[in-house]
Amino acid sequence: MRRSIYLRPIGFVPRPAGEDLDETSMGVSLAGSNLAFTGLEVIERYGKSVERQCIALSEFFERDWGRHTMPASDLLEAMREPRGRLKGVSLDRPRIMGIVNVTPDSFSDGGKLGSVQAAVAHALELEAMGADILDIGGESTRPGAALVPVEEELSRVLPVLKALREKTDALISIDTRKAPVMAAAAEAGVDIINDVSALTFDPDALKVAAETRLPVMLMHAQGDPETMNDEPVYQDVVLDVFDFLEKRIFACEAAGIPKSRIIADPGIGFGKHLHHNIAVLASMSLYHGLGVPLLLGASRKKLIGQLCNVELATERVPGSIAAALSSISQGVQIVRVHDVSETKQAICVWQAALFGDEDAVI
Numbered sequence: 001m002r003r004s005i006y007l008r009p010i011g012f013v014p015r016p017a018g019e020d021l022d023e024t025s026m027g028v029s030l031a032g033s034n035l036a037f038t039g040l041e042v043i044e045r046y047g048k049s050v051e052r053q054c055i056a057l058s059e060f061f062e063r064d065w066g067r068h069t070m071p072a073s074d075l076l077e078a079m080r081e082p083r084g085r086l087k088g089v090s091l092d093r094p095r096i097m098g099i100v101n102v103t104p105d106s107f108s109d110g111g112k113l114g115s116v117q118a119a120v121a122h123a124l125e126l127e128a129m130g131a132d133i134l135d136i137g138g139e140s141t142r143p144g145a146a147l148v149p150v151e152e153e154l155s156r157v158l159p160v161l162k163a164l165r166e167k168t169d170a171l172i173s174i175d176t177r178k179a180p181v182m183a184a185a186a187e188a189g190v191d192i193i194n195d196v197s198a199l200t201f202d203p204d205a206l207k208v209a210a211e212t213r214l215p216v217m218l219m220h221a222q223g224d225p226e227t228m229n230d231e232p233v234y235q236d237v238v239l240d241v242f243d244f245l246e247k248r249i250f251a252c253e254a255a256g257i258p259k260s261r262i263i264a265d266p267g268i269g270f271g272k273h274l275h276h277n278i279a280v281l282a283s284m285s286l287y288h289g290l291g292v293p294l295l296l297g298a299s300r301k302k303l304i305g306q307l308c309n310v311e312l313a314t315e316r317v318p319g320s321i322a323a324a325l326s327s328i329s330q331g332v333q334i335v336r337v338h339d340v341s342e343t344k345q346a347i348c349v350w351q352a353a354l355f356g357d358e359d360a361v362i
Contacts, residue, residue: 001124002243003071003242003243003246004044004045004068005042005044005045005046006075006286006289007042007043007072007079007286008289009030009040009079009330010039010040010285010288011030011038012036013027013035013036014036014354014355015036027339028057028076029077029082030331031333032081032082032083034092034093035329037057037331038056039055039280040055040057040060042055043100043286044068045237045239046098050178050236052131060072073170075219078290081213083292083293086215086263087154087192087215089133089332091293091333093351094332094335094351095133095334095335096130096347097131097134097243097334097336097337098123098129098131098134098337099137099299099337099338100119100122100137101137103140103156103310104120116163118157119160120163120164123160124168126340129341130340130344131170132171133170133171133191133334134164134168135165135172135174135175135193135336136161136174137157137175137176138153138156139153140225140226141196141270143302144225144229146182147226150181153176153178154180154181154184158184158188160347161174161188161190162188162189165188165190172188172189172192174192174194175195175196176194176195176321179202182205182209183211183212191215192215192217193214194216194217194219195209195216195218196267198220198221198244199218201224209252209255209257210252210256210257213241213261215261215262216252216262216263217263217265218248218249218262218265219265219270219295219349220266221243221271229271229273232272232276234276237276238279238330241266241280241287242286242287242289245287249264249291249292259292262290263333263334264294265296266284266294266296267297268280268281268301269298269301269302269303270296272304278303281323281326284327284330285330285331294331294333294334295333295335295336296323296332296335298327298339299316299323299324299335299336299337300316300339301316304323317339317342320338321343321346324343324346325346328350
């Protein structure tokens with residue numbers, strides 16, 4: 001049954017993590033971080049009708065929620081619950097995932113890493129720049145991309161994964177939709193499975209992901225990459241994405257993957273036109289109600305080119321940084337980017353300015 005009430009934290013202010021303050025006046029710590037929210041957007045959906053209202057946090061505790069009492073309470077608890085570590089890496093501050101595409105046709109950097117040596121060198125360079133996670137992908141999922149056979153994808157990623165694992169202790173994720181690739185990557189020592197289909201593309205993916213006992217990143221996408229941006233349709237894209245991710249989290253839990261091993265990604269650019277993407281970006285904080293860490297992947301994407309009239313993906317770095325900071329300012333824990341050094345520099349300055357403390361930066 002579709003959810004009928006949603007809560008989006010708003011009114012963010014800096015706050016020392018874990019400090020015992022009056023929540024009604026000083027805000028609630030968001031997911032255990034040093035960012036607090038002081039208000040809520042209350043969203044109620046009745047069939048095709050959606051009503052939105054912004055309230056102060058104090059009103060949440062005073063309001064008679066009626067039949068929404070338990071759902072509203074659960075959502076607030078999900079927002080404030082500290083997120084656990086990701087394979088030993090704390091998520092109480094922003095983390096950067098560096099993109100390593102070993103593909104000939106990715107939209108921004110396809111074909112640039114044509115050898116194992118080049119891919120490993122690039123990954124290590126991203127780590128030196130400040131990447132906390134290195135995301136290795138062997139199949140382009142850009143709009144219009146064709147399916148890559150399993151054996152071809154394996155031939156692209158496995159040599160890179162094995163060579164990289166010997167050279168770094170950094171977290172490594174495998175960007176794949178296919179169960180055999182997940183299993184082989186787990187054997188090669190990856191730390192995270194990142195699936196743009198939220199474990200729906202391959203019928204064996206959910207079972208295999210559970211068996212690896214690795215964290216999984218679940219991304220929302222409407223349709224297959226080859227046709228997903230032809231005619232995407234939503235009743236309310238922000239809420240529909242929430243509902244999809246919530247159902248996938250439930251499916252993972254039923255399959256033996258606990259919430260503590262799940263990260264959610266609303267899927268910027270995947271089955272979404274420009275107005276859909278902007279709506280999701282503007283409401284990223286809503287997805288904290290899922291009770292899991294959040295990931296944003298907007299780096300160099302088409303929406304930046306559409307908004308700013310920038311044709312070349314490599315010239316969309318400033319827009320990519322703006323998208324990352326917008327989401328981090330809403331408490332998103334992980335940003336997936338091509339330009340690690342530039343992103344880290346922007347986050348450091350943003351944190352220092354927000355918290356007024358040079359020691360607060362990543």
